[in-house]
Amino acid sequence: MTRNFQEFLLEYKKEISSNKIYTDKQEELKNSVIKQILFIIIISISVGVSACFFISPFVGISLMLLIAAYTTSVIPYAEREYKKFIKTKLHPKLISLIGNIRYSKYCIDRCEISNCGLFRETDNYSFSQSSDDEFEGEYKGINFKISETHISYSNGETLFSGIMIIFDYNKKILHPCCVSDRKFIDKKQQASRVNTSNQGEGLVLLLIFLWDIIVSIKKLRRKRKEKKRITLEDPLFMKRFIVEADDEIEARYLLTPSFMERFLDFKTKFKADSISCSFYDNKFMVLISTDKDLFETGTLFQNLDDPEFIIDFYDEAATVFNMIDYFKLDEKTGL
Amino acid sequence: MDSVTITVLVLSAILLIYLYMVYIGIIKKKNKVLEAFASVDVQLKKRYDLIPNIIVIAKAFMEHERNLMTEVTKLRAQAMEIKSDFKNIGKKLSLDTELADKMSKLLVAVENYPQLKSDKTMLLTMQTYNEVEEHIAAARRFYNSAVNDLNNAVEIFPSSLIAAMLNIKAKDFFSAKSDERISPKGF
Numbered sequence: 474m475t476r477n478f479q480e481f482l483l484e485y486k487k488e489i490s491s492n493k494i495y496t497d498k499q500e501e502l503k504n505s506v507i508k509q510i511l512f513i514i515i516i517s518i519s520v521g522v523s524a525c526f527f528i529s530p531f532v533g534i535s536l537m538l539l540i541a542a543y544t545t546s547v548i549p550y551a552e553r554e555y556k557k558f559i560k561t562k563l564h565p566k567l568i569s570l571i572g573n574i575r576y577s578k579y580c581i582d583r584c585e586i587s588n589c590g591l592f593r594e595t596d597n598y599s600f601s602q603s604s605d606d607e608f609e610g611e612y613k614g615i616n617f618k619i620s621e622t623h624i625s626y627s628n629g630e631t632l633f634s635g636i637m638i639i640f641d642y643n644k645k646i647l648h649p650c651c652v653s654d655r656k657f658i659d660k661k662q663q664a665s666r667v668n669t670s671n672q673g674e675g676l677v678l679l680l681i682f683l684w685d686i687i688v689s690i691k692k693l694r695r696k697r698k699e700k701k702r703i704t705l706e707d708p709l710f711m712k713r714f715i716v717e718a719d720d721e722i723e724a725r726y727l728l729t730p731s732f733m734e735r736f737l738d739f740k741t742k743f744k745a746d747s748i749s750c751s752f753y754d755n756k757f758m759v760l761i762s763t764d765k766d767l768f769e770t771g772t773l774f775q776n777l778d779d780p781e782f783i784i785d786f787y788d789e790a791a792t793v794f795n796m797i798d799y800f801k802l803d804e805k806t807g808l
Numbered sequence: 809m810d811s812v813t814i815t816v817l818v819l820s821a822i823l824l825i826y827l828y829m830v831y832i833g834i835i836k837k838k839n840k841v842l843e844a845f846a847s848v849d850v851q852l853k854k855r856y857d858l859i860p861n862i863i864v865i866a867k868a869f870m871e872h873e874r875n876l877m878t879e880v881t882k883l884r885a886q887a888m889e890i891k892s893d894f895k896n897i898g899k900k901l902s903l904d905t906e907l908a909d910k911m912s913k914l915l916v917a918v919e920n921y922p923q924l925k926s927d928k929t930m931l932l933t934m935q936t937y938n939e940v941e942e943h944i945a946a947a948r949r950f951y952n953s954a955v956n957d958l959n960n961a962v963e964i965f966p967s968s969l970i971a972a973m974l975n976i977k978a979k980d981f982f983s984a985k986s987d988e989r990i991s992p993k994g995f
Contacts, residue, residue, distance in 0.1 A: 722847050722851075722947050725946035
């Protein structure tokens with residue numbers, strides 16, 4: 474069962490009023506910011522005025538501005554402190570207020586990422602996960618895991634950045650099937666090119682060239698074992714996505730015309746930059762690529778009682794529940 | 809050899825290679841249609857195997873649907889008699905459409921028998937039937953996609969010439985009747 478926003482807001486307000494640590498911490502940090510800014514302003518005026526008298530007005534004003542500029546670092550520092558506090562203390566409670574969902578560190582591991590088939594081992598990637606945004610939960614009998622994940626090459630070039638959601642799937646999946654957004658494929662290819670072009674010069678480049686030839690031959694051999702590209706009936710779907718699977722019938726069994734339509738609409742409805750999915754081991758994985766920092770609440774200077782403080786957090790978490798309803802993952806009809 | 813002969817030879821070789829590639833493409837497409845047909849056949853066989861189970865359970869409760877059940881049994885027997893040959897595809901698919909239609913009606917009629925609807929074995933059988941229906945739908949889509957590829961090759965120049973030489977003709981698509989799929993409620 475999930476709470477709608479009004480119910481969630483009510484529970485949230487109860488939590489805020491019964492537990493004063495959030496407002497106390499906010500007040501403490503706000504006061505500290507004000508004190509620091511006042512202190513800097515006094516110092517900058519004193520130094521500036523002294524310099525005006527003893528050196529020159531130009532030096533005095535410059536010094537005054539230079540010291541005053543330091544105030545800009547005070548607010549972001551306090552903001553970071555406050556976000557850290559809210560993430561560790563308030564977010565676990567907030568998430569459990571929405572429905573049957575809880576924080577769970579490292580719920581999606583590398584093994585799961587390589588099993589999904591959207592990233593190949595030959596991509597030679599490394600990956601990092603922001604461990605504060607990982608949840609596990611259950612809705613309408615469907616277990617799910619969410620993780621804010623960043624996958625990159627060893628040189629730091631990004632392959633994927635966004636949220637990764639894994640749902641239990643009620644259809645038996647014997648052969649994996651991947652649906653990759655063309656934008657996602659382009660990004661992967663772009664990152665791969667940068668990864669190889671940054672690796673050296675001269676002799677090293679020659680060695681890399683020779684190595685590339687060997688890798689290409691290996692790839693050609695492997696290609697026979699790789700999944701087949703499948704063309705489905707929906708031209709709009711095929712324009713935006715690439716479907717790869719071992720079994721054409723199973724791919725069509727999973728990607729029904731109505732699923733394709735919903736998946737297409739999903740991209741617009743949830744304002745995702747790019748969206749890919751994979752069916753494997755009786756699981757359904759969705760990758761939503763976005764540059765936005767997800768599962769964040771309001772700022773230090775925002776009132777905790779203001780619904781705006783938690784609305785984004787609620788919307789993003791509720792998206793997962795909506796997805797189960799939207800893709801009818803709890804139903805066995807496959808429609 | 810002068811340059812003209814060499815050019816002619818090279819061009820002929822390129823043309824031959826091209827024609828051979830087109831030939832390979834057509835044969836592959838033709839075989840894909842056969843593969844797709846075999847897949848549809850496998851899925852249809854699953855349905856035929858499942859129908860007697862549904863009929864046995866339904867018979868005990870659905871007194872008023874005897875005619876419908878007899879029709880289903882008759883159609884199943886007819887469909888099973890047809891040899892699994894590509895030549896019989898039209899016949900097989902039209903019989904299957906009819907059978908699926910009757911089965912849908914039967915499963916919708918289950919709604920009127922609450923005792924039967926709540927029977928665990930019936931529920932499980934109907935879920936399995938639903939699953940098989942989805943597999944059949946997927947196999948038909950695969951078949952249609954394979955037929956579409958083949959028909960394009962058979963009808964578009966220059967592959968149409970080679971197809972005509974090989975006597976490969978365009979195949980019929982499988983089209984479901986609009987009222988064919990009535991999903992049973994509650995599953």
